[in-house]
Amino acid sequence: MSDAIKDLLAGPVKVVNIGLEGFEAELSAQDVEVVQVDWSPPAGGDPKLADLLSKLGA
Amino acid sequence: MAHVLNEVRRGFYLDSVALMRMSRAIAGMDGVEEAALMMGTPANHEIMADARLLADAGKTAGGGDLLIGIRATSQPVAEAALAEATALLDAPATRGDGAAYRPKSLRAAVGMLPGANLALISVPGDFAVAEARKAIRRGLNAMIFSDNVDIEAEAALKAEARELGRLVMGPDxxxxxxxxxxxxxxxxxxxxxxxxxxxxxxxxxxxxxxxxxxxxxxxxxxxxxxxxxxxxxxxxxxxxxxxxxxxxxxxxxxxxxxxxxxxxxxxxxxxxxxxxxxxxxxxxxxxxxxxxxxxxxxxxxxxxxxxxxxGEKPTTPAPPSMQASDSEEILGLFAGGTLCAEAQVILRDAGQTVRSNAPVTGISTQDGDGHLMLDLGDDDYTRGRPHPMIDPTVRNDAFIDALARTDLAAILCDVVIGYGAHGDPAGHLVALVSAHGTDTSPVLITSVCGTDGDPQGRAGQIAKLEEAGIHVAPSNADAAKWALAAIGAG
Amino acid sequence: MEAIEKANALAVERILTSDPVLIDVMPARDVVPGLKDGMILHAGPPIEWDRMCGPMKGAITGIAVYEGWASDLADAEAKAAAGDFEFHPNHHFDCVGPMTGMTTVSQPMLVVENRTFGNRAYCAINEGLGKVMRFGGNDAEVLDRLRWLRDDFGPALGGAIRHNGGLELKNIIARGLTMGDEMHQRNVACSGLTLRALAPAMAETATDNAVLAKALAFIAGNDQFFLNIAMAMGKSMTDAARGIDGSSIVTSMSRNGTDFGVRVSGTGDQWFVAPVEMPEGLYFPGYSEADANPDMGDSAIVETIGLGGFAMGASPAVAGFVGAGSASDAGNFTRAMGEITAAESPEWTIPAMDYLGVPTGIDIRLVVDTGLAPTINTGIAHRKPGIGQVGAGVVKAPMECFTQALAAFADRMGVS
Missing domain, CATH: 3.40.50.261 (Succinyl-CoA synthetase domains)
Structure with a gap:
């Protein structure tokens, strides 16, 4: 098992929430450490460019 | 004719930016043609003269004095504007809310949360894989709630995650x-x-x-x-x-x-x-x-x-006594896809003919004869609408229709609670049944998937349902068994 | 991509380990390599006469008269239109210039040497506020001031700098940040620190008291005096990061009043160009958006090294230019720019942000990904030549420059 997965299962879970803000609220209410990303579609909403960016390591 | 009004505040300094903002506010008032608040330096005197904002009163202002100049369509307007300018100067400095910075990117969020180990991703499916790829490359595991993700993209993402030693949960x-x-x-x-x-x-x-x-x-x-x-x-x-x-x-x-x-x-x-x-x-x-x-x-x-x-033997509670019915048909209305599948398996294994919009092995599709088990959380029902677990109103129509049917023996359904789910799904179901009235209708059999630790509380949900005459089985499988009992096949 | 991260780390290291020193003031003819008579260097990416905005044309006609290449402004305009002058971007000659950014052979140039890497960069001397050539001003008053800068002020300043063995700039910037400067719209502290550092040497080396008095008064009376020094410094630092294969770090951002241009370390000297945007800001009395010229100048070089709009958190007074922003929101501009940059400067820090380093090394990948365009603090010129500055504000670099750059970069990296 990799270190990243071991670290996850050992807890505590520390979450970066990207998307529905309700999840962030529920996690915060349980005292889970969470940071909400103020997400908007990357690359001005062009999925192909977004994909290219993630491959370029953005 | 324009009225020009000046006022000088001796020995009063304010940053030029603050003054420009006030100038803009005053110049925007009705009837004000132009306005400026400036320190009385020679250069500013020139600027204000060029802008026809300088009267005799203003000419005495020195570099350390604040000079207010207003040009308006009438004297009263000019005076009101001057009063407003004075009020702005004397108002306490505005403060920002100092709101915590919200990062725009996963990268910045990880910077703000050292030791982050999971990205929970619920963005539109077209972008979910890109966000997940960023997460795994930054050392995080990913849970992708989003659906509508291309299966080849899913496979490629997971292959990369395996290589990097990160867990990808999802998509969907x-x-x-x-x-x-x-x-x-x-x-x-x-x-x-x-x-x-x-x-x-x-x-x-x-x-x-x-x-x-x-x-x-x-x-x-x-x-x-x-x-x-x-x-x-x-x-x-x-x-x-x-x-x-x-x-x-x-x-x-x-x-x-x-x-x-x-x-x-x-x-x-x-x-x-x-x-x-x-x-x-x-x-x-x-x-x-x-x-x-x-x-x-x-x-x-x-x-x-x-x-x-x-490591325990399953217990099967005896079905409650239910009103007899001439009909032999069961209709399943499920929010949970696997709960619908489990009901199909139990009915199928009891020798019943079953059909479904989300059929398991050995079950026919929606058309034809047999007990219809509907997964109302299936894509066909949720496209452009919330999932019935979040918003139970999306299964209202199906329930209202079913309750009015005289050819149904039983309605089998699920109530799912917990984080993410609707705040009171039992209450919602009870309201539908109450609205229908108590005349002859199919028996309602359900179960509550949840725990007493959930925000909705399982015991409270069960009590509400039972009070309304709805039969609540200990599990979804038991509910299906009770439905069989209702048609004398249990 | 490991290769990109490595290349970017190198590019940023070069910017951060640069040691820029103001070493001299010299006529452009003697120091700017390749600069010849008849050449007019301008701000921004390349542009031909027909497409230039009003202030740019105004400055060109003025500088041609100043150089003696035309008898008057009308003659200069006719010659410019006839193709008698060669136009080139400052950036192609190791130079930068604010707003219109005129550089010609007889202008005195601030010379900044990057002692770590040995390269030099040049910028003309800031003319002060009001009617000036950088805003397209070209009347007799403007040209007379340029002549005085050439004949009296430049030599006096250069002599003092040489006398002191140069002026190390990194430390001045570090102190300026703690004193509320962001080095683009606000240079009041750094201008004062520079005057403090050079005044004794200016007195020591002076041969004429009247010249000295006027020179000291000129610096003391110009809050933006340091801007041009900061620009030459920025150019000397980013040039050290040019041409690194695989790096997605921006090495130039620059505007000519018509186009905005971006260059990236890993894509050579190619300009990625899009129409400039209009600044949003505050106007001097009597002026409004209707009078404003679109964004202009090489001064965005300071944002390229983490100052200006990127260091807004250090300069709450400037944050007001943004309009809605309160002083306490200034830090959020800096934090946002932190999302599109590769590093924080260890030496240039912002006390009010718990000594956060200014965000340095704009990464085109992060710009396109986040949709956060670099924020540039800027002066606003009147769109008609000869009138000058009418306001100041903030402008965004056009996203299109970065999407173009990204496509070219991905292509070079073989990623599709």
Whole structure:
């Protein structure tokens, strides 16, 4: 098992929430450490460019 | 004719930016042609003269004095503007709310949360893989709640994650519980030694809740997404999850819930469970009996899976007495896809003819004869609408129609609570039944998937339902059995 | 991509380990390599006469008269239109210039040497506020001031700098940040620190008291005096990061009043160009958006090294230019720019942000990904030549420059 997965299962879970803000609220209410990303579609909403960016390591 | 009014404040300094902002506010007043608040330097005198803002009164202002100049359509307007300028000068400095900075990117968020180990992603499907790729490359694991993700992109992402040693849960992963933390649609269950892996959200919810209701506890419940065990993806996440739980010191046994996997994938999964060595229970919903390694047991319902995981014999409560019906037809209206599948299996295995919009093996599609089991959370029903677990009104029409039907013996449905779910699904259902009235209608049979630790509280939900004359079985499987009893087939 | 991260780390290291020193003031003819008579260097990416905005044309006609290449402004305009002058971007000659950014052979140039890497960069001397050539001003008053800068002020300043063995700039910037400067719209502290550092040497080396008095008064009376020094410094630092294969770090951002241009370390000297945007800001009395010229100048070089709009958190007074922003929101601009940059400067820090280093090294990948365009603090010129500055504000670099750059970069990296 990799270190990243071991670290996850050992807890505590520390979450970066990207998307529905309700999840962030529920996690915060349980005292889970969470940071909400103020997400908007990357690359001005062009999925192909977004994909290219993630491959370029953005 | 324009009226120019000046005022000088001796020895009053204010930053030019602040003054320009005030100037703009005053110049924007009705009837004000131009306005400026400036320090009385020679250069500013020139600027104000050019702007026809300088009267005799202003000419005395020196470099350390504030000079206010207003040009307006009438004297009263000019005076009002001057009063406003004075008020602005004397107002206490505005303060920002100092609101915490909200990062725009995963990268910045990780910078703000050192040690972040999971990205929970629920952005539109077109962008979900890109965000997940960023997450795994930054050392995080990813849970992708989003659906509508291209299956080839899923496979490529998971292959990269395997290479990097990160766990990808999903896409279309609705439920997980990691190290005691419920994520997305999940229930509050005690921690224990049973580790679960699920390709289905409600399947995981039902089994974790049944285990919890019978005194067991969960180490982790890892979602993998509905397509992980398809040939195209090859069960990458499932295999990684098996390996992780096999190595996890807090996990004594493993439960795996999924639709029947592709042949090669099933083989790989069973091998991994055998190599892992811990006792395991598999439930491939709708599948036939399989040849298994010694440490693996197969169950055919979620309920039996839960009891097998607990090492207990399943108990089957006797059905309550229900009003007799001339009809022999059952209609299933489900929010949970796997709960719908489990009902199909139980009815099918009791020799009934069943049809469904989301049929398991051996069940025909929606058309034709037989008991109709509808998965109302299926894409066909949720496109452009919320999922019925979040917003139960999306199954209102189906319920209202069904309650009015005289040719139905029973309506079988589910009530799912927990994080992410509607705040009071039982109350919503009860309101529908009350609105219909108490004249002859099909019996209503349900179960509540959840725990008393959930925000909605399972006991309270059950009480509400029973008070309204709805039969509440201890599990979804028992509810299906009771429905069989209602048509005399139990 | 490991290769990109490595290349970017190198590019940023070069920017951060640069040691820029103001070493001299010299006529452009003697120091700017390749600069010849008849050449007019301008701000921004390349542009031909027909497409130039009003202030740019105004400055060109003025500088041609100043150089004696035309008898008057009308003659200069006719010659410019006839193709008698060669136009080139400052950036192609190791130079930068604010707003219109005129550089010609007889202008006195601030010479900044990057002692770590040995390269030099040049910028003309800031003319002060009001009617000035950088805003397209070209009347007799403007040209007379340029002649005085050439004949009296430049030599006096250069002599003092040489006398002191140069002026190390990194430390001045570090102190300026703690004193509320962001080095683009606000240079009041750094201008004062520079005057403090050079005044004794100016007195020591002076041969004419009247010249000295006027020179000291000129610096003391110009809050933006340091801007041009900061620009030459920025150019000397980013030039050290040019041409690194695989690096997605921006090495130039620059505007000519018509186009905005971006250059990236890993894509050579190619300009990625899009129409400039209009600044948003506050106007001097009597002026409004209707009078404003689109964004202009090489001064965005300071944002390229983490100052200006990127260091807004250090300069709450400037944050007001943004309009809605309160002083306490200034830090959020800096934090946002932190999302599109590769590093924080260890030496240039912002006390009010718990000594956060200014965000340095704009990464085109992060710009396109986050949709956060670099924020540039800027002066606003009147769109008609000869009138001058009419306001100040903030402008965004056009996203299109970065999407173009990204496509070219991905192509070079073989990623599709």
């Amino acid at each position: 992963c609705g439920t997980a519980i990691i190290a005691g933390t419920p994520l997305a649609f999940a229930n509050v269950v005690p921690r224990g030694s049973i580790g679960m892996i699920g390709a289905s959200g409600t399947g995981l919810q039902e089994v974790t809740c049944l285990v919890a209701q019978h005194g067991g506890g969960i180490s982790h419940a890892i979602g993998v997404g509905g397509r992980d065990l398809k040939a195209e993806v090859g069960g990458i996440s499932t295999l990684m999850a098996i390996e992780a739980l096999a190595a996890d010191p807090g996990t004594d046994s493993i439960v795996l819930i999924a639709k029947p996997p592709a042949g090669d994938v099933a083989k790989a999964v069973l091998e991994a469970l055998e190599i892992g060595g811990k006792p395991a229970v598999i439930c491939f919903m709708g599948a036939a009996e399989m040849e298994l390694p010694e440490n693996v047991r197969q169950c055919f319902s979620l309920k039996n899976t839960a009891f097998a995981a607990l």
